[in-house]
Amino acid sequence: MYFLGIDLGSSSVKVALVAHTSGKSIAVVQEPEKEMSMFSRKKGWAEQSPEDWWNHVCNGIKKIKKKCQIPENEILGIGIAYQMHGLVLIDEQGNTLRKSIIWCDSRAVDIGNKAYHEIGEQVCDTHLLNSPGNFTASKLRWIKENEPTTYSKIAKFMLPGDYIAYRFTDKVNTTISGLSEGIFWDFKEDNISKTLLDYYEIPSHFIPETVATYTHQGNLSKSGAKESGLKEGTPILYRAGDQPNNALSLNVLHPGEIAATGGTSGVVYAVTDNLSVKESSRVNNFAHVNYQKGTVKNIGKLLCINGAGIQYRWLLNNLGVTSYQEMNKLASQVAIGADGVCLIPFGNGAERMLNNQDIGSRIVNLDFNRHTKAHICRAALEGIAFSFVYGIEILVSDGIKARAIRAGNDNLFRSGIFASTIASLIGQDIEIYDTTGAIGAARACILSEKGYETFSAYVKNDYVMTHKPEKERQHFEIAYQNWKKELEFILNQ
Known part of the structure; x- marks a missing residue:
């Protein structure tokens, strides 16, 4: 039996397979072989298609199953790591409204800097632990100011890893770690930042349901299973941004x-x-x-x-x-x-x-x-x-x-x-x-069952x-x- 790990980067998707009982790495594949496309309509902009991410994830899963001759019923769970700070928008039907504004896009820098001064540097430092900067919340505000038609159709925003989990399960949810990377989390209040939402005029219903980083986050739906080549009902057991995940992997x-x-x-x-x-x-x-x-x-x-x-x-x-x-x-x-x-x-x-x-x-x-x-x-x-x-x-x-x-x-x-x-x-x-991020994401599936001691033993090997x-x-x-x-x-x- 095995766990599957997915590491969604901005240049490629890596998919890893590890043994369920020992955490031993069986194989890692990359999809596509060459770098993923990036769209830059203006200087400082960087966008990618969420649908392209999903296609590469599905192709990577099929590639590793074929390479290792593993049937889908032997994969017990999925862990997801992903490029941080991106913005994905979906409508009421679950369709994406535009390409994702990814981590290295700098269009919202001035919006974030202005927020830092107007909300108050001390408030941001003590509650958000960051300047709003060029993070997901500021990118969402940019949409409100520059693409009002798109903004009016938003049902939920997601981070890149949330979108991949959504395509697997048809469930829209996120994590505290993910919300914090978007600068939506108030560490002092230990909750979603009402101050930031009010300042940027972001409705609270845009925010997905919050689930734990390592827990049962949802099961593969019929469509998610069919497209990915995995078994319907397979659980998503872990999700984190690439840098927290890389730290966990080590x-x-x-x-x-x-x-x-x-x-x-x-x-x-x-x-x-x-x-x-x-x-x-x-x-x-x-x-x-x-x-x-x-x-x-x-x-x-x-x-x-x-x-x-x-x-x-x-x-x-x-x-x-x-x-x-x-x-x-x-x-x-x-x-x-x-x-x-x-x-x-x-x-x-x-x-x-x-x-x-x-x-x-x-x-x-x-x-x-x-x-x-x-x-x-x-x-x-x-x-x-x-x-x-x-x-x-x-x-x-x-x-x-x-x-x-x-x-x-x-x-x-x-x-x-x-x-x-x-x-x-x-x-x-x-x-x-x-070790790698994809291997770490696969091994992290064990956390919901056996905790950190077992996971740490895997890494020490x-x-x-x-x-x-x-x-x-x-x-x-x-x-x-x-x-x-x-x-x-x-x-x-």
């Missing part, structure tokens, strides 16, 4: 535990039970997967670094090298500090942790007579690692006390230089695990290695302070 559940991701962008996600915020303009705060109304108040502090792996990929494409392995080997030939070369990696748009400044990427102190592409590779790995350390310093200033840091065995964390630089500068071990701080950290510290000096010079120009 067994990051308790205050002081941190999950790090070094993909195209970088993420540092730290769990705390402290509702006070200091860095709400640079750090987002969401209800973690184990937040429970009235009892467990675990918050996930999410710090995003846009200019991370995309910097290293750009170098791969433009530096005359054939692989990341070659780049890592070149970098290992150069001493800590890259002989003075500093690389500022923020070339992927505005950085929230830099107060939304868009400073671009820069290489400084390059000597044409002395430095080679090996120095640039080293400076790139260090520069991205330094940006993670800079972000962790922001989280520490926001009250985080790190006691465990865990990361997946992929992308940047495969580089010993990258991981060792971070570990040495923060003085903390970094544990590496061989994926342990790969630990990057420990170097005993001699002086050279790391000198290189980091030189990098930080260059960054602050740019920020203060």
Whole structure:
């Protein structure tokens, strides 16, 4: 018997199959093979078709069933992870009213910034733990102001994962964690934010029924079963946004535990039970997967670094090298500090942790007579690692006390230089695990039945290695302070 996990990203859908009793990963497939389409009618806009998501989910399920020769009656439950902050709108008949405005769409920035000042920064910080920013609530207000005909037809809004669950079950519901990522949750009142709804003039009946993150959220309907190729009545047992889910996948559940991701962008996600915020303009705060109304108040502090792996990929494409392995080997030939070369990696748009400044990427102190592409590779790995350390310093200033840091065995964390630089500068071990968001979502189905101890045992079986701080950290510290000096010079120009 098996659990099925779905991870809906903005570039693809990943579907995983894990064994029910052991949590062992059986297979993971991706659909489509190439990146999903994204629509951008204006600069800063980003939209995707919810119907396309559903088709890719169904195709991915059929692909993994065929690959593993698994009949539908052996799949006991489904877990869903999804791209956060998107807006899906349906009418009374359950039809989508327009394409989804997804997480990276920036059209509602000014609306959210205005709300932050007019509602009151202190009110937002203490109740919402965030500025309304460019999140789902602000996107919904944008629809009200700019597409009134569409707005008049809305029956419910949903987040992307809610929509996938709806297509499976014909039930419209959401989670507290999901509402918090849309900035609809009042943490002080421990309820949906009446203040935000009133300010944005959003009717409360637009909000779906709320269910627990891991519970029996609904059964596959006849149509959901037919389209997906699964058995009618199969339950949805878990749902969470991609970053809380990635943290869960790495067994990051308790205050002081941190999950790090070094993909195209970088993420540092730290769990705390402290509702006070200091860095709400640079750090987002969401209800973690184990937040429970009235009892467990675990918050996930999410710090995003846009200019991370995309910097290293750009170098791969433009530096005359054939692989990341070659780049890592070149970098290992150069001493800590890259002989003075500093690389500022923020070339992927505005950085929230830099107060939304868009400073671009820069290489400084390059000597044409002395430095080679090996120095640039080293400076790139260090520069991205330094940006993670800079972000962790922001989280520490926001009250985080790190006691465990865990990361997946992929992308940047495969580089010993990258991981060792971070570990040495923060003085903390970094544990590496061989898991993914889709696998985590599948394993999370066990939570409703057997709880966190069983789930944690599954993850511990994926342990790969630990990057420990170097005993001699002086050279790391000198290189980091030189990098930080260059960054602050740019920020203060």
